[in-house]
Amino acid sequence: METTDYMGQIISVTVTDENEQDYFAQKDGVTFRIEKSEFDKPHQVTDAITGFAYENEEHELQLTTKLPMVKIGHYAWATVVASRRDLGVFVDIGLPNKDIVVSSDLLPTIHHLWPAKGDQLLVSLIVDKKGRLWGQLADEDIFQEMAKKATQQQNNSDVQGIIYRLKIVGSFLLTDEKYIGFIHPSERDAEPRIGQKLKARVIGVRPDGVLNLSLRPRAYEAISDDSAMILAVLKHQPGNVMAYTDKSDPEAIREFFGISKGQFKRALGHLMKLHLVEQADGKTHLLGDPDQPDHA
CATH class of the missing domain: 2.40.50.140 (Nucleic acid-binding proteins)
Known part of the structure; x- marks a missing residue:
C-alpha cells in the first residue's frame, strides 16, 4: 500500500525500535514515530500498537493512540487556533504537534467573516492525492440530520x-x-x-x-437608567399616569427626577419609540410593561 493510504486511518503497527523519547513502529515497511509519553507502561520490540496515522508538522509519519473525535467521514467540533489568508484557518482536532487546515475555498469570500481564534467549526477529515489531511466543513444535510x-x-x-x-x-x-x-x-x-x-x-x-x-435586546434590556426610572415612577402612579411630559418645567423635572430636562426628554422619547408610554392631555401614560413578552 502507498503511504498516503494510511493517512487519517486507525491502523495497527509493530514496534521495531526506540530511542529516549519515541518508539518506532512499522506497517508494511512504512515506519511511524510514536511518543513514549502516551503510555503508562513501556513497550517492547514486536509489540503491536493501534493508533491514528498522520503526518506531523515536521513532515514525519506519526501515530497517536489518542484518537481524535474528528475523523474521515465523522464530524465533530474543532476549535480554530490560527488563520492564514492565503491558505485558510487551522483547527485543533486533538493531534499532537499537528493542526488541520480548513481551506480558504470553503470559507466566506469576505475575510472578516472568517472564523477567529477560539471559534468552532463542525468538520470531518479528507485526504488529498498527496496524503495531506484537510478539514471538511459539514454541509446543510449534516446539520439537518443533527437538528x-x-x-x-x-x-x-x-x-x-x-x-x-x-x-x-x-x-x-x-x-x-x-x-x-x-x-x-x-x-x-x-x-x-x-x-x-x-x-x-x-x-x-x-x-x-x-x-x-x-441578536437585539428585549425592550427592557435596551432602555437606559433614566428610562427605567421613568417607568418605575409610572408603575407606582394612580392609573399609571403622571403629570410630567416633555413640556414640563425644567426645574420641576430636576426637582422630581434629579435629571436635566434634556435627559428626561431623551429617556421619554426612547420609551415612546418603544411604544411603552404615550403623552396625551398634558400627561404621560404607561402603555405596557416591558417585562412582558409582548414588548420583547
Missing part, C-alpha cells in the same frame, strides 16, 4: 449556539440544544462570523421547527 424540531415552548427563550452558515437572506446557527436558528439581517447590527458563538433570543418558531432568532 431537533423546535416547539412553541421555545418562544421568547434565550439560546446559545454557533453560526454555521452565512447567506444573503441571513445567518444560520445551531444551538447548544441542537435546534437550528435563523437570524434575519434586520435582527442583528452586524453579520456574525462563521464559527462564532452567540447568545440570541427566540422571537418565533417556524412550522418546520426552525427558530427565528434576534
